[in-house]
Amino acid sequence: MTALLSVTGLVKRFGGLIATNGLNLDVRSGELHALIGPNGAGKTTIMSQLTGELRPDAGKIAFDGRDITHWPIPRRALGGMARSYQITQLLKDFSVLENVMLMVQARQGHSFRCWRPALCERALVQPAMQALESVGLAQRAQDDVMALAHGEHRQLELAMALAMSPRLLLLDEPLAGMSQAESSTMVTLLGQLKRRYTILLVEHDMQAVFALADQVSVLVYGKAIATGTPAHVQRNPEVRRAYLGDDEPLRSAA
Numbered sequence: 001m002t003a004l005l006s007v008t009g010l011v012k013r014f015g016g017l018i019a020t021n022g023l024n025l026d027v028r029s030g031e032l033h034a035l036i037g038p039n040g041a042g043k044t045t046i047m048s049q050l051t052g053e054l055r056p057d058a059g060k061i062a063f064d065g066r067d068i069t070h071w072p073i074p075r076r077a078l079g080g081m082a083r084s085y086q087i088t089q090l091l092k093d094f095s096v097l098e099n100v101m102l103m104v105q106a107r108q109g110h111s112f113r114c115w116r117p118a119l120c121e122r123a124l125v126q127p128a129m130q131a132l133e134s135v136g137l138a139q140r141a142q143d144d145v146m147a148l149a150h151g152e153h154r155q156l157e158l159a160m161a162l163a164m165s166p167r168l169l170l171l172d173e174p175l176a177g178m179s180q181a182e183s184s185t186m187v188t189l190l191g192q193l194k195r196r197y198t199i200l201l202v203e204h205d206m207q208a209v210f211a212l213a214d215q216v217s218v219l220v221y222g223k224a225i226a227t228g229t230p231a232h233v234q235r236n237p238e239v240r241r242a243y244l245g246d247d248e249p250l251r252s253a254a
């Protein structure tokens with residue numbers, strides 16, 4: 001498998017703090033690659049550099065063989081990178097379906113024109129409904145966003161990312177704040193989306209990470225100290241020491 005995303009020597013400084021410290025990371029087409037590490041390791045900072053919300057101080061980001069390091073946010077999004085956020089970012093006065101339709105419309109870009117209701121239906125509603133079906137929310141399409149439970153909000157955010165027809169899904173803590181039942185629904189969902197999409201997943205829930213990931217990269221102080229299969233990474237003594245501060249199995253890390 002070739003690398004869809006290739007990060008080389010990435011550096012991001014906040015004043016005297018080096019949040020990304022010469023990071024190298026390859027995400028291959030079709031894999032679910034998890035990025036784990038202790039709080040403050042720099043996971044979200046990397047996601048923001050990938051989407052273009054933060055500018056790196058050095059290094060290169062290549063996506064699908066093209067150097068996108070200096071591309072603006074919309075160009076990356078239209079080029080196939082979609083991020084779902086750690087903090088819920090939904091339009092609260094809109095319905096579930098309308099939130100997704102807005103993303104479909106954004107995807108269509110400047111060329112989008114909707115002259116007749118029938119055309120709107122085909123251009124916006126159908127793809128939006130498809131995205132909702134992919135996350136199990138089709139039945140809630142007409143509901144107000146505020147009527148959804150927390151777990152369903154996260155599913156909706158995922159549908160919004162899918163509505164961008166992404167080639168790479170960037171998921172920042174999709175299980176954050178979820179009940180056990182909600183987590184389990186989301187893990188099943190991500191298992192279904194795996195392979196259909198290339199996914200870079202930041203997540204603290206190690207059980208979910210090890211159940212889902214093909215590859216895991218462990219980040220400590222802005223650097224990947226290990227990359228490999230879940231089994232490989234779990235056995236790595238340096239990972240155990242750096243991540244847990246002891247020799248306990250990695251499953252309880254957060």
Ligand SMILES: Nc1ncnc2c1ncn2[C@@H]1O[C@H](COP(=O)(O)OP(=O)(O)OP(=O)(O)O)[C@@H](O)[C@H]1O
Binds near residue numbers: 017041042044
């Ligand atoms: N805008 C900013 N200005 C200054 N420092 C920042 C900024 N954003 C992040 N940092 C710092 O950079 C480091 C990495 O933060 P980041 O949020 O990327 O870590 P993280 O691994 O995502 O943490 P968590 O698991 O808690 O979400 C931290 O020390 C954080 O305080």
